[in-house]
Amino acid sequence: MKTAIKPAKHISWSTMFADFKEITKVRLAVSVVFSSIAGYLLGAYEISVVTLLLLAFGGYCMVGASNAYNQIIERDLDALMKRTRNRPIPSGRVSVHQGLIIAVLLTVFGVVSLYFVNPKTAMFGAISIFLYTSVYTPLKTITPLSVFVGALPGAIPFMLGWVAATNEFGIEPGTLFMIQFFWQFPHFWALAWMLDDDYRKGGFKLLPTGKKDKGTAVQIIMYTIWMMVISVIPAFGITGRLHLSIIAAVIVFLMGAVMLFFAFRLYDKRDNVSARKLMLASVTYITFIQLVYVSDKYIGMLI
CATH class of the missing domain: 1.20.120 (Four Helix Bundle (Hemerythrin (Met), subunit A))
Incomplete structure (x- = not known):
């Protein structure tokens, strides 16, 4: 049985920023950026500040997009659980349409940023978003094997940094x-x-x-x-x-x-x-x- 999602209301800029952090799961995104930077430092012959910034920005966008898509798809299920019912979309603070705009923009910004690093990095970033959103998310209510699938995009960040530094896998x-x-x-x-x-x-x-x-x-x-x-x-x-x-x-x-x-x-x-x-x-x-x-x-x- 589906739970009705409340209509989005007018909210302040501070609340919008807080909702953006929640819909992108800022702590998770920062940990992914940290892993990517660690992988970059391991692989780099010489450190490029520009590449590091593109990797960090693209990595955050990649995770943020995945989480935004996930919360759009699972909005009705999130409304049933105590730990997620107050998320921006099921609570009505962010509409599905607004969430989709955020997710699409983050996808574009993320993939383009990683492409400027090198094409392989962008490819792995895009694969990560696809697997998390299109395979892992729908499998979560079907089989425990979803965790295995979800571990694939989850394992990419550490590796991604090395690929960003070398353009090699x-x-x-x-x-x-x-x-x-x-x-x-x-x-x-x-x-x-x-x-x-x-x-x-x-x-x-x-x-x-x-x-x-x-x-x-x-x-x-x-x-x-x-x-x-x-x-x-x-x-x-x-x-x-x-x-x-x-x-x-x-x-x-x-x-x-x-x-x-x-x-x-x-x-x-x-x-x-x-x-x-x-x-x-x-x-x-x-x-x-x-x-x-x-x-x-x-x-x-x-x-």
Whole structure:
């Protein structure tokens, strides 16, 4: 049964700006920009400020467009859930037409900006928007496999930065892609565990077994282990120009071990508190390993 969306009302500029930040999911968008910049710094022979600005702007637009399309498509379902019912579109502060204008403009600005970086970067940006909007979003109410599909565009940002710096796709950006790809499963499933009751109100099927049970916890553990393995592979000298020193690899491994500890804790406790701790650990992990990778490269260049 569909829930009626309230008509859009006249609102202030400050509210419009706040709604823009919410419809583009500013925190998520900024984290994507951060990942893209980290990938760029890893791949760059020389740093171009212009390229960095285009990458940051295009990356924000890319994520913002994806989220805007998503909120347009899911507006009726968002109105059913406590965590999303006050979003701009289901609350009536932004009309569907206005949301669509925002989404289209962000798509154009994002793809054009990334094209000025290089065509491959624009292509991956466009693929990301398409997969998130046209495949992942409709699958969320059909099958838990939607998380696998959603992990594909979600893994692009770290890789995108390398492609922006080199205009090439090979083992190096492929490795960065795999790190962020495997990381997303424990991160997102921890979040989905916490919000499962609310997600069910919207008809979303996101946990791998459909339940907050040991089966889901086991899969979280397995993907966390794979994430740890992929994250230290550059230390073995088999990933082209993407290198990681032994010290940096140990740091990355230990950070992964912290995540794994919380994954086992979730298996043992199977409660929302443990899921929240794992989710927060995962956010810390992906941020800090990107810092470690970048720092390790530039410290190595100075030694």
